[in-house]
Amino acid sequence: MNTTRSIDSIVNGTVIDHIGAGKGMKIYSLLHLDGLECPVVLIRNARSGRYGKKDIIKIEGEISLDLDLLGYVDHNITVCTIRDGKVVEKKKLTLPKKLTNVIRCRNPRCICTVEEGIDHVFTLTEHNTYRCIYCESRGKM
Amino acid sequence: MRHMIDPLDFSVQEVENLLNLADRIAADPARYQEVCRHKKLATLFYEPSTRTRLSFEAAMLNLGGSVLGFASADSSSAAKGESIADTIRVISCYADICAIRHPKEGAPLRAAMYSRIPVINAGDGGHQHPTQTLTDLLTIRRRLGRLDGFTIGLCGDLKFGRTVHSLIKSLSRYSGIRFILISPEELRVPDYVLREVLDPQGIPYEEVTSLEEVMPRLDILYMTRVQKERFFNEEDYVRLKDTYILTEDKMKLAKETMAVLHPLPRVNEIALAVDGDPRAAYFEQVQNGVYVRMALIMTLLGLSDGGKERTE
Numbered sequence: 001m002n003t004t005r006s007i008d009s010i011v012n013g014t015v016i017d018h019i020g021a022g023k024g025m026k027i028y029s030l031l032h033l034d035g036l037e038c039p040v041v042l043i044r045n046a047r048s049g050r051y052g053k054k055d056i057i058k059i060e061g062e063i064s065l066d067l068d069l070l071g072y073v074d075h076n077i078t079v080c081t082i083r084d085g086k087v088v089e090k091k092k093l094t095l096p097k098k099l100t101n102v103i104r105c106r107n108p109r110c111i112c113t114v115e116e117g118i119d120h121v122f123t124l125t126e127h128n129t130y131r132c133i134y135c136e137s138r139g140k141m
Numbered sequence: 142m143r144h145m146i147d148p149l150d151f152s153v154q155e156v157e158n159l160l161n162l163a164d165r166i167a168a169d170p171a172r173y174q175e176v177c178r179h180k181k182l183a184t185l186f187y188e189p190s191t192r193t194r195l196s197f198e199a200a201m202l203n204l205g206g207s208v209l210g211f212a213s214a215d216s217s218s219a220a221k222g223e224s225i226a227d228t229i230r231v232i233s234c235y236a237d238i239c240a241i242r243h244p245k246e247g248a249p250l251r252a253a254m255y256s257r258i259p260v261i262n263a264g265d266g267g268h269q270h271p272t273q274t275l276t277d278l279l280t281i282r283r284r285l286g287r288l289d290g291f292t293i294g295l296c297g298d299l300k301f302g303r304t305v306h307s308l309i310k311s312l313s314r315y316s317g318i319r320f321i322l323i324s325p326e327e328l329r330v331p332d333y334v335l336r337e338v339l340d341p342q343g344i345p346y347e348e349v350t351s352l353e354e355v356m357p358r359l360d361i362l363y364m365t366r367v368q369k370e371r372f373f374n375e376e377d378y379v380r381l382k383d384t385y386i387l388t389e390d391k392m393k394l395a396k397e398t399m400a401v402l403h404p405l406p407r408v409n410e411i412a413l414a415v416d417g418d419p420r421a422a423y424f425e426q427v428q429n430g431v432y433v434r435m436a437l438i439m440t441l442l443g444l445s446d447g448g449k450e451r452t453e
Binding site for chain 2: 109117131132136
């Protein structure tokens with residue numbers, strides 16, 4: 001079996017491209033890709049014309065991706081949807097304006113860390129940082 | 142529907158309108174004694190408070206309205222585990238407007254998301270205290286005659302002092318303000334206030350530890366109490382609580398026109414002997430707090446056109 005060919009030739013699925021080198025494993029873990037039954041490939045330190053090196057994740061199969069989470073971890077990522085072997089959609093991610101339940105507020109004095117059932121919502125400030133809408137604490141992964 | 146959750150919820154013009162209304166109320170309180178007749182204010186105080194709760198209640202009573210509510214979490218349904226969202230949905234059926242004091246930051250915002258009546262943040266943890274800020278702004282304006290072009294020293298607990306965070310945010314919208322931030326290292330202003338409020342606007346500020354050294358430069362000195370209830374560790378509180386005590390001797394270093402403000406309650410950070418100094422403005426602040434809360438209640442209830450002429 002030609003391993004290279006089987007990695008490259010996704011027929012129906014998703015390619016998460018232009019992941020900053022070294023962030024692929026983190027994204028693999030955050031998206032819980034280890035729990036998928038379908039073939040998933042993580043390529044680390046692939047050559048990149050734009051960045052020198054990059055990571056790539058290829059998923060053969062239909063899955064729903066949390067684009068806010070991806071954008072937060074690395075907003076340079078491109079998400080390509082593959083149908084019948086062709087790229088039918090290419091999404092360039094940006095830093096999301098709002099994150100809901102992507103990161104958790106760690107302020108023990110914040111209402112969202114005390115009361116159950118409250119979404120942890122962070123908004124992007126003018127300074128490219130995320131602040132909890134309730135207590136304004138800085139969000140960290 | 143308008144709420145007052147963050148001091149910046151009102152524009153500079155809206156704040157000016159509110160302070161003007163507070164001035165008119167102060168000039169002739171009797172003119173406004175019926176404007177909230179048949180209106181009810183709910184005071185939901187999940188955290189002990191004397192002056193803020195009584196100030197709100199006095200404000201509503203002065204306007205001819207009624208008040209209902211609770212003064213501690215123990216005497217509310219929160220003790221049974223009710224969420225703030227459920228509580229406000231219920232209170233919306235009982236009252237026309239409410240003021241919430243809560244130990245958890247963001248609780249009043251959470252309430253506003255589910256409320257059918259205007260919500261006023263009466264203090265949320267160490268976060269914001271917008272009506273104290275309006276009180277401070279009114280007091281500064283009445284003392285200096287302006288809200289721009291002065292140097293203000295904020296002294297004490299600048300980390301957990303919600304009144305400080307709210308005041309810095311609000312004053313940053315006026316021109317020519319210079320901040321001198323006087324605190325021990327452990328109680329410095331949170332990073333976000335400096336990096337996201339002062340730095341981007343190029344507002345001048347200094348962080349210092351000595352009150353005496355900066356006294357001669359101040360137009361306003363804003364003293365704060367080191368709040369025991371904000372510390373997880375009592376040792377830290379004991380170590381820091383007496384860092385700054387304003388005395389008559391230190392007042393000798395200040396300008397004749399300087400005003401001393403304090404959100405109260407004080408413990409020992411201002412010596413009793415300073416109370417007789419004409420520059421002590423903290424009891425004036427308490428009176429202004431009632432006027433400004435009257436103005437805010439009227440504004441949020443859409444009654445900002447003011448009171449009626451007395452017929453008698």
